[in-house]
Amino acid sequence: MPANNESVILSFLTRTPCNGSNLKAAYNEEGELCLYSYRLPIARITDADEYLLYDYRAAALGCVSVTTSQHVGKLHRLAEKWAGYERYKDGIAPYSIWSVYQLDRDTVSKELVGYTR
Numbered sequence: 001m002p003a004n005n006e007s008v009i010l011s012f013l014t015r016t017p018c019n020g021s022n023l024k025a026a027y028n029e030e031g032e033l034c035l036y037s038y039r040l041p042i043a044r045i046t047d048a049d050e051y052l053l054y055d056y057r058a059a060a061l062g063c064v065s066v067t068t069s070q071h072v073g074k075l076h077r078l079a080e081k082w083a084g085y086e087r088y089k090d091g092i093a094p095y096s097i098w099s100v101y102q103l104d105r106d107t108v109s110k111e112l113v114g115y116t117r
Contacts, residue, residue, distance in 0.1 A: 009035065009075050012043065013051070013082045023071055037071040051097040053079060 002021045003011070011018035012025035012035040019026075028034045028041070035043040043053045056072050079097050 005071065005074060006078065009078050010082070013079060015045065022067060035075065037068040038065075040068060042068065042072055043075060049096075051079065053097065 003018050005020055005023050008018045008020040008023045008025055012033065015033055017025050017027065017033065022038055024036050025033060026036065028044070032047070033045045034041045037056075040056070041054065042056060043051065045051055053072070053075055055076070056068050083097050
């Protein structure tokens with residue numbers, strides 16, 4: 001039985017692959033752990049240990065589908081909570097979590113969502 005969306009997102013945030021029905025955390029060809037909504041990567045962990053959350057909602061990069069927008073919204077909410085929780089635990093490496101969005105047709109920007117420790 002596939003994991004629920006929240007479990008898949010939390011698995012991604014804790015760097016563990018996981019499969020849900022429409023959402024999955026899996027490694028891409030470059031070896032980066034990504035979070036996929038259907039087949040679209042909506043987040044990834046870079047080699048520099050940054051979490052990049054691609055904001056596929058209407059006011060940001062643009063809506064791809066209602067379900068993907070819901071996945072992105074849940075991802076942003078859980079990432080912010082997770083960062084706050086991890087910040088106060090001992091022994092956790094510092095990670096920055098960025099929301100990637102588009103200002104206009106030619107400009108992509110990042111906004112800090114959270115930072116652990």
